[in-house]
Amino acid sequence: ETILTQSPATLSLSPGERATLSCRASQRLTTSLGWYQQKPGQAPRLLIYDASNRATGIPGRFSGGGSGTDFTLTISSLEPEDFAVYYCQERSSFGGGTRVEIK
Amino acid sequence: QAQLVESGGTVVQPERSLRLTCAASQFLFSSFAMHWVRQAPGKGLEWVAGTSYDANTEYYADSVKGRFTITRDNSADTLYLQMNSLRPEDTALYYCARDWLTSGNFDLWGRGTLVTVSS
Numbered sequence: 001e002t003i004l005t006q007s008p009a010t011l012s013l014s015p016g017e018r019a020t021l022s023c024r025a026s027q028r029l030t031t032s033l034g035w036y037q038q039k040p041g042q043a044p045r046l047l048i049y050d051a052s053n054r055a056t057g058i059p060g061r062f063s064g065g066g067s068g069t070d071f072t073l074t075i076s077s078l079e080p081e082d083f084a085v086y087y088c089q090e091r092s093s094f095g096g097g098t099r100v101e102i103k
Numbered sequence: 104q105a106q107l108v109e110s111g112g113t114v115v116q117p118e119r120s121l122r123l124t125c126a127a128s129q130f131l132f133s134s135f136a137m138h139w140v141r142q143a144p145g146k147g148l149e150w151v152a153g154t155s156y157d158a159n160t161e162y163y164a165d166s167v168k169g170r171f172t173i174t175r176d177n178s179a180d181t182l183y184l185q186m187n188s189l190r191p192e193d194t195a196l197y198y199c200a201r202d203w204l205t206s207g208n209f210d211l212w213g214r215g216t217l218v219t220v221s222s
Contacts, residue, residue: 001165031206031207032206032207032208033208034206034207034208034209036148036209038148043198043212043213043214043215044140044148044198044209044212045212046203046208046209046210049203049204049206049208049210050206050208055203055210056210087147087148089148089150089208089209090207091150091207092150092153092162092164093150094140094147094148094149094150095147096147097147097148
């Protein structure tokens with residue numbers, strides 16, 4: 001089973017700043033890497049699938065990249081509604097999450 | 104629009120059984136693999152089980168293997184999770200989720216149903 005390690009655990013930023021979140025896999029991934037956003041009291045929402053494809057309705061400020069074992073989620077300019085917890089996932093494995101909080 | 108609605112969560116004693124239900128609507132349920140994902144209070148996401156679109160294949164997390172069973176009824180657009188021998192560590196919000204294009208990523212989620220295992 002693949003272990004996904006996310007860093008940092010918490011990211012403190014201001015609106016308008018760029019956020020870069022990391023997800024490292026314990027072995028080379030051969031299937032789709034996804035990124036999710038979760039706000040308090042809500043279900044997760046798929047942002048990115050197959051490492052770099054935005055899901056339906058996801059704003060262009062969200063982008064995903066990487067391959068093999070190292071992946072990133074970038075939010076180019078943080079909006080107030082982007083402060084949340086973000087998870088990476090590959091099939092049966094989820095990362096531990098990165099909380100993006102207001103500085 | 105497409106929707107998933109979970110039900111069946113409640114407070115249950117250890118070692119008892121419970122069945123969760125996920126009702127799908129406004130999409131062709133029989134074409135999609137489906138999964139259960141749980142989230143313990145204040146914790147991260149944990150994949151629990153998955154089933155292929157035709158129910159021919161099932162997958163389980165090691166933590167629930169032999170205790171939980173995922174099934175589906177494509178004629179009723181419904182997904183189930185039969186949970187036996189429940190443990191306190193199974194306490195969580197249980198989500199059902201749709202597999203996007205068999206990618207293994209989940210594009211549609213329900214709001215979840217809460218299972219509390221406590222004596």
